[in-house]
Amino acid sequence: MIDKKQKEIREFCLKNSNQEIIHKYSRYFKEGFDGYGIETKIFENQRDIWMREWNKEMTLEKYLDLGDRLMQVGRFEEKSLAIAFVASQRVKFTPAAFDRMGKWFEIGIDNWATTDVLCMLVLSNFLKDKIITYEKLKEWNTSDSEWKRRAVPVTLIEMVKEGLATETALPVIEPLMLDDSQNVQKGVGTLLRGLWKKWPNEIKNFLFKWKDQCGRLIVQYATEKMDKEYRKKFRKTKNIV
Numbered sequence: 286m287i288d289k290k291q292k293e294i295r296e297f298c299l300k301n302s303n304q305e306i307i308h309k310y311s312r313y314f315k316e317g318f319d320g321y322g323i324e325t326k327i328f329e330n331q332r333d334i335w336m337r338e339w340n341k342e343m344t345l346e347k348y349l350d351l352g353d354r355l356m357q358v359g360r361f362e363e364k365s366l367a368i369a370f371v372a373s374q375r376v377k378f379t380p381a382a383f384d385r386m387g388k389w390f391e392i393g394i395d396n397w398a399t400t401d402v403l404c405m406l407v408l409s410n411f412l413k414d415k416i417i418t419y420e421k422l423k424e425w426n427t428s429d430s431e432w433k434r435r436a437v438p439v440t441l442i443e444m445v446k447e448g449l450a451t452e453t454a455l456p457v458i459e460p461l462m463l464d465d466s467q468n469v470q471k472g473v474g475t476l477l478r479g480l481w482k483k484w485p486n487e488i489k490n491f492l493f494k495w496k497d498q499c500g501r502l503i504v505q506y507a508t509e510k511m512d513k514e515y516r517k518k519f520r521k522t523k524n525i526v
Contacts, residue, residue, distance in 0.1 A: 287347065290339070291354050298362055301327055310361075314396055320361030328362060332369055345374040349385050356393030364399050372406045375414070380421070383411050387425065390433035397468055400432045401439050408436060409443035423457045431466040438472040445479040451487040454480060462499040470499075474506025481507065497522050 298321045306322030343351075352367035359367070371386065386407065394400055411417045422440060425433050438458050441449060454476065461473050481488040488507070496504055496519050508516045 286342070287350050287354065290351055294355070294363055294366060297331055298323065298360070314398070316396060318361065323362050332366060336370065336373055343370070345371070345377040345382060348374055349382065352386070352389065353392070356389045359393070361399065364393060365402065368399070368403050368406055375410050378411060378414065378416050380417055383408070383417050383421070387433065390428065390430040390436070394430070394432050396432070397435070400435055404436050404439040405443055408440045412440065412444055413447060419453055419457050423460070426460045431468050434461060434464060434466065435469045435472040437461065438476040442476050442479055445476070445483075449480070451480055451484045451491070455491055462495045462503065464500065467500070467502055470502035471506055474503040477503070477507035478509055481510070492519050496520070
């Protein structure tokens with residue numbers, strides 16, 4: 286069953302590949318865009334058809350099996366399908382499913398877009414539905430995969446909409462404040478910017494604590510919406526000899 290579906294997906298992707306779209310998307314990926322360049326409406330229409338047709342025969346476990354395949358050998362659109370398929374099984378999510386998807390970062394997730402879509406559509410729901418704890422997500426901070434580490438703050442960005450408080454968020458992302466990856470720094474900075482809108486004093490104090498040590502992209506993204514003159518307060522202090 287899984288082999289047949291993987292083959293059907295690959296044939297659809299090859300048939301609808303568009304070089305112009307590939308060229309267009311390439312500008313957004315420093316590491317290069319490894320995709321088919323399928324027009325959005327065509328892609329989404331076929332995705333929805335498959336989910337309707339496969340509804341009775343596919344379970345969360347089977348979608349995870351298919352997802353393992355698509356993440357390991359697939360291109361951008363195939364990985365996007367894996368995420369969409371699993372997202373449709375939200376009511377069946379378990380801690381084991383979270384761990385299973387965590388392994389996708391080791392076998393196939395290699396760009397910011399796939400990471401962020403997985404966080405927004407799937408991973409954040411594990412927190413919203415209280416299937417995992419924030420401490421469980423925090424474990425990803427030590428991953429060798431920069432994308433898995435980025436997933437920590439990006440998943441929390443979705444939780445800001447749910448009323449995420451600084452006393453919950455900051456201990457989770459604080460271990461990433463010295464992370465060398467620009468992709469991780471951007472994720473952390475974006476989260477802090479979102480938290481600042483509701484908790485300005487707490488985020489200001491947190492940034493003052495870290496501004497001389499953390500990556501500059503964290504500060505840049507976190508203070509992006511602040512007044513230009515006020516942002517200067519977060520410049521790195523120069524050492525005076």
